[in-house]
Amino acid sequence: MATLNRGMWDRGRSRLIDYAARALSGYDTVVSRLREAAREHESEETRQYLALFEQDNEDLRTQIAEHKRHTAEMVAERAYLVEELEALQGENVDLRHRWDDARRKLALVEPLLWRDHADAMAAFAESPTPDGVESAGDAALFAQAYLSDHLVLPDSACVDLEAIDTAVESKAWGQTSLRGFLALHAYGRALSAGEPGSFWTWCVNSGHPYAWTATSKKLAMAESATVKNTDKxxxxxxxxxxxxxxxxxxxxxxxxxxxAEGGGNLAPRVYFHPSREQGRVHVGYFGPHRNVPNTVA
Structure with missing residues (x-):
């Protein structure tokens, strides 16, 4: 029985691949020709060549399929990032409009506030601002230190913040988290003063400068039926x-x-419960999305 000469195989394989690329327009054609040769000559050596070519052919098909899958994933990720960028740009425009509106209103009432409430205005002017927030951990500390009259954020609610703070987006997430806490605090204050409706309604209608963006990408007032009906x-x-x-x-x-919608399983979530009786919002969880999944692994 003939045995395969590996050196001859390597040289022949190289020539055939080159020939396929230049003259036969594809590796599949080479394999097809070898199959014909195997049927004509029925030699063990030819069958061994054919087996090696077919294995190579299968390997190439697998690699091509993997590259196609990877390319499709990259295209989908790019589309998602473009959508996220457009949403953030729209949110930025909305926030700028709110900021400008708040500044105009403040300019109108500030002289009256200083005249009638000088002590309160002086205390407000000396109060800390969130400009120094660099991470989710900073946002939590700020909320605990300065927003506790209408926002309850216990240490037990702060989970895996150190993991969030290692992400590239940590600073942006920290600043957005603080904006969320300021929104919940403002809503708690509104609860103590009357009946502002649900948090979603208040965000849409109050015109408050700290109101959160009430869209499905930024806020959920209820979980899906799957989450509610799946014990785990x-x-x-x-x-x-x-x-x-x-x-x-x-x-x-x-x-x-x-x-954040992007950012994978580290994207932060803030779960909360408003207490109308207390005029406070209780935060039950502040941490990465991975700990509150929407599907069972």
Whole structure:
């Protein structure tokens, strides 16, 4: 029985591949010709050549399929990033309009406020601002230190913030998180003053400069039926809460801020529960999305 000469195979393979590329317009044609030769000559050596070519052919097909899959993923990711960028640009324009509107209103009332409430205005002028927030951890510390009258953010709610703070987007996420806490704090203040409606309604209608963007990409007031009806997913959303809210010390929370849509499983989420009786908003969870998945792994 003939045995395969490996050196001859390598030289022949190189020549055939070159020939295929230049003259036969494809590797498949070479394999087809070898199959014909195998049928004509029925030699063991030819069959061995054919087997090697067919294996190479299969390997190439696998590589091509993998490249196509990778390319499709990159195209989809690019489309998602473009959509996210457009959404952020739109949000930025909206925030600038709100900021300009707030500045105009403040310019009108500031002289009256200084005249009638000088002490309060002086205290406000000396209060810290969020300009120095560099991370999600900073945002949590700021909220705990300065927003606790209408926003409850216990240490137990802050989960894996150090992981978020290692992300490239950590500074942007930290600043957006603080904006979210300021929105929840302002809503808590509104709850203490009357009946502002749901957080979504308040964000849409209040005109408050700290109002959160009420869109499905940034805010959810309820979870999907799948999450609510799947024990494993539902359990991920039962958080510690002050016993004054629920005697058990735990509460299932659905409403949450989406600090970022992109960013993978580290993108932060803020789950919260408004207490109309207390005029406060209780945060049950502030951490990466990976801990509150929407599907069962």
């Amino acid at each position: 997913l539902r359990a991920k959303r039962i958080f510690e809460v002050d016993p004054s809210v629920d005697p058990s010390g735990h509460l299932f929370m659905e409403a949450h801020l989406k600090i």
